[in-house]
Amino acid sequence: MVSLLERWTTPLDTDALLSALHPLWGRVLRGIVEGVAPANPSGSAASIRIRPGRGWRPHRPGQFVTVGVDVDGVRHHRCYSLTSLPGRPDGGIEITVQAAPGGVVSNHLVHHARPGDIVQLAPADGEFTLPRVPPARLLFVSGGSGITPLMGMLRWLAARGEAPDTPDVVLLHHAPSADRVLFAAELERLATTLPWVHVEVIQTRRRGGAHLDAGRLSRLCPDWRDRETYVCGPEALLGFAAEHWTAAGRADRLHVERFAPAALSTVPTSTDGTATARFAGSGVDGAADPGTPLLDVAERAGLRPAAGCRVGVCHTCSTRLDAGCVRDLRDGRLVEAGGHIQLCVTAAAGDVILDL
Amino acid sequence: MTAVLETRSETRDAPVIVAPVITHGPDDFDADTFGSELDALRDGVLASLGADDAAYIRSVITRQRRLDLAGRLTLMAGVFPPAWLAGVGMLGLAKILENMEIGHNVMHGQWDWMRDPEIHSTTWEWDNVCPAKQWKHTHNHMHHQWTNVSGRDHDIGYGVMRIHPDQPWQPLHLVQPAIFVTLALLFEYGVGLHDTNSSLSGEDKASFLEAAPKLRELLGKIRPQVTKDYVLFPALALPLGFPSVVAAATGAVAANVVRNVWSFAVIFCGHFPDDVSLFAIDEVEGETRGDWYRRQVLGSANFTGGPIMNLLSGNLDYQIEHHLFPDLPSNRYAEIAPRVREICARHGVAYNTGPFARQFGSVVRKVLRLSLPGRLFAR
Numbered sequence: 001m002v003s004l005l006e007r008w009t010t011p012l013d014t015d016a017l018l019s020a021l022h023p024l025w026g027r028v029l030r031g032i033v034e035g036v037a038p039a040n041p042s043g044s045a046a047s048i049r050i051r052p053g054r055g056w057r058p059h060r061p062g063q064f065v066t067v068g069v070d071v072d073g074v075r076h077h078r079c080y081s082l083t084s085l086p087g088r089p090d091g092g093i094e095i096t097v098q099a100a101p102g103g104v105v106s107n108h109l110v111h112h113a114r115p116g117d118i119v120q121l122a123p124a125d126g127e128f129t130l131p132r133v134p135p136a137r138l139l140f141v142s143g144g145s146g147i148t149p150l151m152g153m154l155r156w157l158a159a160r161g162e163a164p165d166t167p168d169v170v171l172l173h174h175a176p177s178a179d180r181v182l183f184a185a186e187l188e189r190l191a192t193t194l195p196w197v198h199v200e201v202i203q204t205r206r207r208g209g210a211h212l213d214a215g216r217l218s219r220l221c222p223d224w225r226d227r228e229t230y231v232c233g234p235e236a237l238l239g240f241a242a243e244h245w246t247a248a249g250r251a252d253r254l255h256v257e258r259f260a261p262a263a264l265s266t267v268p269t270s271t272d273g274t275a276t277a278r279f280a281g282s283g284v285d286g287a288a289d290p291g292t293p294l295l296d297v298a299e300r301a302g303l304r305p306a307a308g309c310r311v312g313v314c315h316t317c318s319t320r321l322d323a324g325c326v327r328d329l330r331d332g333r334l335v336e337a338g339g340h341i342q343l344c345v346t347a348a349a350g351d352v353i354l355d356l
Numbered sequence: 357m358t359a360v361l362e363t364r365s366e367t368r369d370a371p372v373i374v375a376p377v378i379t380h381g382p383d384d385f386d387a388d389t390f391g392s393e394l395d396a397l398r399d400g401v402l403a404s405l406g407a408d409d410a411a412y413i414r415s416v417i418t419r420q421r422r423l424d425l426a427g428r429l430t431l432m433a434g435v436f437p438p439a440w441l442a443g444v445g446m447l448g449l450a451k452i453l454e455n456m457e458i459g460h461n462v463m464h465g466q467w468d469w470m471r472d473p474e475i476h477s478t479t480w481e482w483d484n485v486c487p488a489k490q491w492k493h494t495h496n497h498m499h500h501q502w503t504n505v506s507g508r509d510h511d512i513g514y515g516v517m518r519i520h521p522d523q524p525w526q527p528l529h530l531v532q533p534a535i536f537v538t539l540a541l542l543f544e545y546g547v548g549l550h551d552t553n554s555s556l557s558g559e560d561k562a563s564f565l566e567a568a569p570k571l572r573e574l575l576g577k578i579r580p581q582v583t584k585d586y587v588l589f590p591a592l593a594l595p596l597g598f599p600s601v602v603a604a605a606t607g608a609v610a611a612n613v614v615r616n617v618w619s620f621a622v623i624f625c626g627h628f629p630d631d632v633s634l635f636a637i638d639e640v641e642g643e644t645r646g647d648w649y650r651r652q653v654l655g656s657a658n659f660t661g662g663p664i665m666n667l668l669s670g671n672l673d674y675q676i677e678h679h680l681f682p683d684l685p686s687n688r689y690a691e692i693a694p695r696v697r698e699i700c701a702r703h704g705v706a707y708n709t710g711p712f713a714r715q716f717g718s719v720v721r722k723v724l725r726l727s728l729p730g731r732l733f734a735r
Contacts, residue, residue, distance in 0.1 A: 008588050010580045011481035012421070016474065020421035028474075073410030075471040308497030311648075313682060315465035315477050316497055331399055339471035340478060 023118045024053030031056075031067075033117040034092060036109075042179040045098040045145070046110040047083065051091060052121055058087035059124030061156035062149040062230070062257075065095065068120025071108045075120070076338065078105045079259075081148035081232075082124060085159055096182060098145040128230065128257035130156070134167045135228035139221055141212065141241065143174040143204075143233025147182050149257055150230060154197070158190060170198045170221045172212065174233065176205040212240060225250050232257040275348045279303060279356040280322060288348035293329060294319075295343035298356060305343060305356055312345035319343050324352030387646030390703045394649050397695055398681050401688050402469075410470050412687050416667075417458055417475065424450035424483075427611065432593040434603030443607045448614030454483045455619055456670025457686065463492055465683045485544045487577040490551035490570060498554070500682050504627060504655030505635045510554035511627065512634065514539070514546060519628045519722060521731040532727045536720075543616035548574050585612065618668070621716055626675040629657045630718040631708055650705050652679035658693075658709035665712070666690055676707065 009017045019026035031050040039045040050067075059065070064079045084094035099110040130153050140150040150171065157169065175181040181201055191199040200220050204211055217224055225248055231241040238256050245254040277288040277297050286301035288294065295317055298305050308316035312330060318340040326335050326346040334349060335341055343354075427446030434440035459482030461467070467475045481488045494510060502508035506522070513519040517536065518529040539546045552570040555562045590604035633654040640651065656675045659665075665673050666689075672678060674689035677696055684692075700707040 007580065008584060010584050011483060011577075017421055017425070020418045021425075070407070070410060070470070070472075072406040073408075073470050308493070309501040311501065313501045314492070314497035315468070315683065316492065318465060318468065318478050331395065333402075340468050340476070342465075 024051070026053070027055065029053060029055050029121045029123065031093070031119050031121045033113055033115055033119065035115055036113050039096045039098075040180055040182050040184060044110065044180060045096060045182050046113070047094055047096045048109055048113055049084075049092050049094050050119060050121070052093060056091070056093070056121065057123060059093070060129040061086060061153040062129040063124040063126040063152075064128075064149065065093065065124050066122035067095065067105075068122075069105050069108060069113075071104050074339075076105045077120075081152055081257075083148050083152045083155070085155055096145070096148045096151070098182065126257070128232070128255055129153075130230075133165060136165070136167050137223070137227045138167050138169045139224055139227035139229040140169065140171040140173075141229065141231040141233070141237065142171070143211075143237045144176075144180075145182065146231075146233030146237070146257070146259065147173050149232050151183055151186075153230070154190065158194060158197070166196055168196050168198075170200070170227065172200050172202065172217075172220055174202045174204050174211065174237070177203055212237060214244060217244070225253075228253050228255075230255045230257075232259070276351045277301075277348050278351070278353045280353050281356050288352065290327065290347050290349060291329075292347055293344050294326065294341070294346055294348060294352075294354065297348070298343060298354075303356065307344060310344045312342050315342060317343040320355035322353040322355050325349045326352060385650065385703060385705070387644050387650065389646070390699065390705070391644060391646030391649055393699050394680060394696070395645070397692055397699070398684060401681070401684050401692060405469055405685065409685050409687060410467075410472075413458070413462075413467055413470075413475060413685070416453065420450055420453040420458060423447075424454070428589050428604075428608075431589070431604040431607035432596065432600060434593075434607045435596075435599050440603055440607050443604075444610040444614065447608065447611035448618075451483055451611055451615035452618055452668060453670075455615060456622065456672065457667055458482075458670075459484065459488075460495075460670050460672075461686045463488055464496060466685045468683075483581070484547065485574070485578045485581050486548040486550070487573050490573065491547070494551045494554055496682070500679065502640075503652055503679055504633060505637060505640055505651075507637055510550065510557070514550060515553055515557055517723065518726040519719075520632075520634045521726060522634050523726075525726075525729040529727050533724055536723045540617050540620040541613055543620040544612065545578075548578065585609075622669045622672050624719050625657060625659050625712065625715045626672055627656055628719045628722065629708065629710070629715040630722070631706065632657050649680055650703075652676070653696075653700055653705050653707060655679070656708070657715055658707075659712040659715045660709060661712065663690075673712075676709075 005014050015026035015028050019028065019030070024030055024032060029052065031052040033048060034051050035049040037047050037049075039047045059082050062081070064081045066077055066079050068075050068077045070076075080095035080097060082093055083096045084092065097106050097109045099107045126149075128149055134157060140154070142150050154169065154171065157167065160166065171187070173181070173187070178184070178201075181187070184201075187199050187201070190197050202210075202212070202216075210216070221227070229241070229245065231238060231254065235258075238258065241254060241256060242251075245251050275288045275290070277286045277294055279286065279298060279301065282303055284301045284303060286297040288297045295305065295307055295310065305319065306316050308314040321335065321337045321339065321341045323337045325337065326341050327333070327349045328335060329345050329347055335346065337353075423446055427443050427448075427450055430439055430446060431443035434443055459480060462475055462480045463477050463482070465477040468477050473479055477492070482491075484491075499509050499511045504512060506512065513523060516528070516539075517532045518525060552567050552574060555567050555570060556564070585608040586605050589608065590601045593600035593604045633651075635651055635655065640647070643651065653676050656679045658676050659673045661669070661673045671686035671689045674693055677689040677693055678686070680696065697707050
């Protein structure tokens, strides 16, 4: 049907034409921002309500969505946990974003997102979710914005009402200070109105405050060994949890979620001081030095990429940079992964992965 | 500085020595300073690209697509002459915008910095019978890198016309006034055949067998374009009766001709007016960035106009700025043009501009005069 319709829209696909009529009508999944509300007292975080276009399938509590946001005209993609209930009647979803120092996308979303903005969406994803029938006893441990997937779960549990299988939930949340606690008011309300929810907020920058350790865990949640545990937060917290639960022989009860950028963790690391260019599509690696155009690196590695002028004019050799950083040999500018680069006028600045 | 232009004739392999090329500028031209001043201009624009630029191109694209659809729907009622005219106007304008301000510039990579896969040089296919891939080869690579270099830039007369007095005369050129008119009317087909045709000529020319895949690729693009314009959309008017189908089809033909003639005129004003220089291959060997910039200026010509002309010509009224910086977003050419002109003036590099009528008039005059042997009019 679609391919038949595209005989009328060629050389465009139907999505291009439909989205010119309305941004959400196309087949490409997009969303429109409907509301932005502060998510903590200091205003350094915001909950963003988005209405997805056709094709959005309800998520499972705890899953994340990849959002493509245009900042200063340049598209960036980030993953954010969904904090809304799945399958809301109005079809909306919500993410909660904490502005990170120097964070291009998070600062844009918290401080500059406005109703009517269009964002790109990918289907909800992630295995950090609750089973359909929740375990009887749960422990949630979070730090900073790591509370967002857990909040998605908690809201889902709360919305089920007083079902016979309502679990007992302990939430240990860490935040630098009281005004930086995400969902502070809602957490307090849940803890006071729902007898099966116990919330402990630990202020890590306050006098006597500290990060989670074995003693504090035993004090705040003595039966932690018997609880299905979900942890999300900074690397130190995840590291402590992995070590502690494994030592106690309870690793099978531990579920963790990392917010670290996935792409960077797959950059091949050089061992001998020279950078490596990985041509992911061909499965070939080449030695890349900072003065040699990546086009030459690819050709020396035995590849024959499409190329034309070799001086940066014609864009024939444009190739997507999937990871790492390159330097434009014409003006010395550094270009980060996520877009296309001209192989003939850029050299690797460290290890890179190219879609070639 | 005097150089001898050496070019190969289309039919023989022996080099043909033709008239000497006039000097391209003062001997004390400081290529390095010229180059670094233009580089700095480019860097300044790159650093300032932002949300307003992205909003500009997205708005042009959205409006163009709506206009295209509105024009085609209006042509359904084409049995009424005012609707036919309005439909032709809308669809013709939509095709002009798509090819010139959008397609040509997107395929140059002007908008790649946005990292939007839908507005990207690697993915764009335009509403034109020429396949994007072939266009990017003859235009972005051969024409833009080797602008006005004999034997390399196949856009000098498109291999069928004598547009510069230094090109050797051939009997074919006697009929070039007729070629000129035909090419204007059917310009997209000329553009479509250009890559195949130029691969059959030049230093390392291909055999017909080697050129066949390009021809197949071209036919593979012509077929859906023609089917859409002349069969599928007119067929939607079938419930209104057969005359409506015919009116919709003739309207689509007229819209394509409107686009063809206008884009032909704009493009012919880019490199063919009086005083545009031609270069020999040995002149450009070892050229520095500054030399390359100077050749782009001397080999191109602007024409004057306001914001509407900028939009309708895809900002190719700033052909010089476009050739200096083919991958800078076209909406910025107007603002940098005074700076470019000032830099050129200081370095003694002639900056060729004039009203559209004068520039196009000089092209017509040359086409007529150079159809006969010999050089230009006596001055």
